[in-house]
Amino acid sequence: MNSTKALDFLAARNHGSDLHTRTCTMPADRATCGMNDVMIETVDLHRSYRIGRKSIEVLHGIDLKIHRGERVFLCGPSGAGKTTLLYTLAGLERPERGSVHIDGTDLYALGRREQARFRNQRIGYIFQNYHLLPELTALENVAVPGAIAGKDTMELAMKALERVGLGDRSDHLPAELSGGEQQRVAIARAIVNEPKVLFADEPTGNLDSKNSAEIMGILLDLATEHQVTLVVVTHDQNLAKAGDRTLIIKDGSIH
Ligand SMILES: Nc1ncnc2c1ncn2[C@@H]1O[C@H](COP(=O)(O)OP(=O)(O)O)[C@@H](O)[C@H]1O
Numbered sequence: 001m002n003s004t005k006a007l008d009f010l011a012a013r014n015h016g017s018d019l020h021t022r023t024c025t026m027p028a029d030r031a032t033c034g035m036n037d038v039m040i041e042t043v044d045l046h047r048s049y050r051i052g053r054k055s056i057e058v059l060h061g062i063d064l065k066i067h068r069g070e071r072v073f074l075c076g077p078s079g080a081g082k083t084t085l086l087y088t089l090a091g092l093e094r095p096e097r098g099s100v101h102i103d104g105t106d107l108y109a110l111g112r113r114e115q116a117r118f119r120n121q122r123i124g125y126i127f128q129n130y131h132l133l134p135e136l137t138a139l140e141n142v143a144v145p146g147a148i149a150g151k152d153t154m155e156l157a158m159k160a161l162e163r164v165g166l167g168d169r170s171d172h173l174p175a176e177l178s179g180g181e182q183q184r185v186a187i188a189r190a191i192v193n194e195p196k197v198l199f200a201d202e203p204t205g206n207l208d209s210k211n212s213a214e215i216m217g218i219l220l221d222l223a224t225e226h227q228v229t230l231v232v233v234t235h236d237q238n239l240a241k242a243g244d245r246t247l248i249i250k251d252g253s254i255h
């Protein structure tokens, strides 16, 4: 994995910005590089689902603090609420109770439009099953979040694709790519708007061990190079060891 090849598109577009100027080498600089800053904070987070007449509470009042630049793995049995928690942290699913602050912003206090803009610009999300648009090429898929933000992003999208090693597949449709390649496209799409926080839901769940290691390497490198705060759901406790902290979610609570 090429750790030294920085996300040059991030740097080029961020002179003087947080992402660019705060870049540091982990772990030596970590203590002086914002580890005391809270990037994600939840207070008393509750989320339930209604099935028929029954309501099942999936998150039972989760209090969580994740620091800027921290790489956190979220583990737990199937059905424990990992995806629900990640959705709630990312602004994709409103909790019934409690709050989520991302970089000091109260996510669910924002209006619908502001929240969508905040997500688009600050949060990258890698879905469990890639969620690529099948009729768009790899490059076009990666360009979508930039287009939503009103940017001319084909060049940035190409750089993001190159960053994940897929520059030579830019005009392929998702159906013409392997699972590992589709996941790389999904990562490129998640980073194209230079997010401060990156969420990944079982990003290696459908991949063989070689591809899993490569994908995890890319995510960890991205976090390290640009102090992106990383939250990754995984079943694989071995992969989780590469992070700074592992959270276990069980019965709707963090252990
Ligand atoms: N949209 C939904 N409607 C009803 N129940 C749901 C919905 N999404 C998830 N659940 C239920 O919530 C629980 C937690 O789901 P999830 O967060 O997907 O778990 P995990 O990602 O840890 O496997 C499960 O029991 C699941 O069936």
Ligand SMILES: [Mg+2]
Pocket (backbone or CB within 6 Å): 082, 083, 084, 128, 201
């Ligand atoms: Mg899940």
